[in-house]
Each structure stands twice: as C-alpha cells, then as structure tokens.
Amino acid sequence: MSILVRDVMVRDVASVSIPGSRDDVLKTLQDHKVSGVPVLKKGEVVGMITRTDLLANREEDQTALLMTRDPVVISPDKSIIEASRLLIKHDIRRLPVVDAKKLVGIITVADIVRVAADLGIKEAIQPYLEKETVVLWSETPLAVAGSIMEFAAVEACPVIDRSLKLVGMISDRDLIRASVIEDTVEKTDLSANDGEDTWMWDRIMQSISKYYTVSRIKLKDILVSEAMVPPITAYKKDEVGKCAAIMQKNRIDQMPVVTPGGKLMGMLKDKDILVALVDSMRGTV
Incomplete structure (x- = not known):
C-alpha cells in the first residue's frame, strides 16, 4: 500500500510573508524551533528560507532577497516515494505541500527517514x-x-x-x-x-x-x-x-x-x- 504525503506531512506549518525582514524570519525560526520555512505572498508559496540562507547573506535584511525563489512543491495526494525522488533530485531538505495553490503542510527528509525507520528496511547500508x-x-x-x-x-x-x-x-x-x-x-x-x-x-x-x-x-x-x-x-x-x-x-x-x-x-x-x-x-x- 502506498504511503501518501498527506499521511506523513506536518500540517501546522510555520511560515513567513513578504514583505518581511530578517528579524521576522529569525523570530519564526526561534518560536517554532525549525531551520527553514516557506515564504508566502497573498497566501501562496513563493519561496523557502533557511538558516543557511541567513548565514550565507549576513548583510541582507529583506526576506524577499534572502529566500530561494520558485521552490519545488508537492501535492498531498502524491506518494512519499515521489516526495523522496524530488528531495533527492533537487538536493533540498523540505517540500511545501500545496493544494489549489495554498500551503497545507510541509514534508521533510526527517519525516521520510521516520517512515523508513518504521518500515524496518533490512538491507545493509553498504x-x-x-x-x-x-x-x-x-x-x-x-x-x-x-x-x-x-x-x-x-x-x-x-x-x-x-x-x-x-x-x-x-x-x-x-x-x-x-x-x-x-x-x-x-x-x-x-x-x-x-x-x-x-x-x-x-x-x-x-x-x-x-x-x-x-x-x-x-x-x-x-x-x-x-x-x-x-x-x-x-x-x-x-x-x-x-x-x-x-x-x-x-x-x-x-x-x-x-x-x-x-x-x-x-x-x-x-x-x-x-x-x-x-x-x-x-x-x-
């Protein structure tokens, strides 16, 4: 039986909006104890921003200039295998989950690792x-x-x-x-x-x-x-x-x-x- 993104994703998603500032992002990361969040404009996902972005652009203050634009997203009805392939292909750590252009969740590498642990895959790591x-x-x-x-x-x-x-x-x-x-x-x-x-x-x-x-x-x-x-x-x-x-x-x-x-x-x-x-x-x- 296929495990769907909606079965694994986090539904209560922390996010920031543009226009916004570095301080807004920092506060959101602190309050929610996460290392990256989607960026919204009028309710739609337009970017992702992570602690790596903050550290790599120490002089920039505007969220719009700090974020990664046009992020890869996924539907809640897709399988976690499809999510895994996207994460691997694009070398990213999280996927905003979007339904009818609206943010409904987020799925991360760690979420899928948890599934792998629950499945008890017996193959050796070699x-x-x-x-x-x-x-x-x-x-x-x-x-x-x-x-x-x-x-x-x-x-x-x-x-x-x-x-x-x-x-x-x-x-x-x-x-x-x-x-x-x-x-x-x-x-x-x-x-x-x-x-x-x-x-x-x-x-x-x-x-x-x-x-x-x-x-x-x-x-x-x-x-x-x-x-x-x-x-x-x-x-x-x-x-x-x-x-x-x-x-x-x-x-x-x-x-x-x-x-x-x-x-x-x-x-x-x-x-x-x-x-x-x-x-x-x-x-x-």
Whole structure:
C-alpha cells in the first residue's frame, strides 16, 4: 500500500510573508524551533528560507532577497516515494505541500527517514555509503575548518586524529555555538553553557538575533577538537532501518561509517536513507 504525503506531512506549518525582514524570519525560526520555512505572498508559496540562507547573506535584511525563489512543491495526494525522488533530485531538505495553490503542510527528509525507520528496511547500508567526504583534522584551527566547510558547501564533517581514527563530528551548529559576535562596541560569547542541549537551535538563534543587524559572526581562535561533538557511528553491515531509527532518535542527518578498528570508511546521510527507501519500494508504487 502506498504511503501518501498527506499521511506523513506536518500540517501546522510555520511560515513567513513578504514583505518581511530578517528579524521576522529569525523570530519564526526561534518560536517554532525549525531551520527553514516557506515564504508566502497573498497566501501562496513563493519561496523557502533557511538558516543557511541567513548565514550565507549576513548583510541582507529583506526576506524577499534572502529566500530561494520558485521552490519545488508537492501535492498531498502524491506518494512519499515521489516526495523522496524530488528531495533527492533537487538536493533540498523540505517540500511545501500545496493544494489549489495554498500551503497545507510541509514534508521533510526527517519525516521520510521516520517512515523508513518504521518500515524496518533490512538491507545493509553498504551500497548507500558516500565514500567521498570532506574530512577535518582534529588539530585544525576552527576558523580554517569553517572556511573549508563553506568552500566545500558542506554542513557537517567527520573529524579524525593523527592515527586517522574518527574522533568526532562538527557541524554548522557547532560552529555557531563556538563563535563570538563582533561589533564596533562589544563582543558577545555565543558558546554553549555547560550541559546545553546539542540541538538547542532556538537558544542560539535568539542570541544571534539580538545583534545580527549590526554585527558579524567570528569563529573563536580554538581547534576543531574543542568544538566537535562525539560521533554516532554505524558499520557497513548495519540495516538501513536500524540506522534510520538512530538518526531519528538522535536528531542527526548523517552518520560516519567506521571499520571495526574505528577508522572512517564513509558517510551515511539521511538522503541515502531516502534512496534506500525508494529502492525498497520499487515495483510496489
């Protein structure tokens, strides 16, 4: 039986409208604890805007100039396999769900990973590993690591030590937590308090929003090893469904795949789970 978008989508969708400002977007992201929202004009979807857009365009204030225009959308009556194919094809993380030109929901990569976990796909992850990945050394200065990630257009990287063993992961969220706000008058430390939830994006954004229009983010003069988080790993023979469940439980979008000796052999990303789901349903939809 085909699972439809309407069965999985989130119906209570946070959104912003144009005309609008960066502050409007930041407040919406904070209030709803999300990393991206549709942009509406007269009730119709005209764009998408994410935290990546905000960080990539630090000097821009208008929502219309920050957003990605003409977003890919989907009907609630389409299958999640069709949604998965669109997400993979266009390399995006969320699809506004539109009915009669009106926004009725949103479906994300994470929503479909949850379905994959529930289905318990038994196939091993090995065919879906990505062996080409950007890797950082634990002793790399954080500012250099940030530039590498920006130029490579990646949001997270595995971290290895001198013996080439995997020792951590670092993401754009970790970079933001280990940063300072530079201003002509003052500096504000945005590093996490002891015990802060690893994924507490709203608190980070709340701090940033106070200064964003008059300040710039600067990474601290520390090493990657001081900002990275412990890795949640997988082995090549682990089942797709098991890895999907781990991603869902830990709210992560990728897992380093290691050898029994702890050396990195590839990455499994949430979109690889979508590819596996599409393969597992081939011939049934």
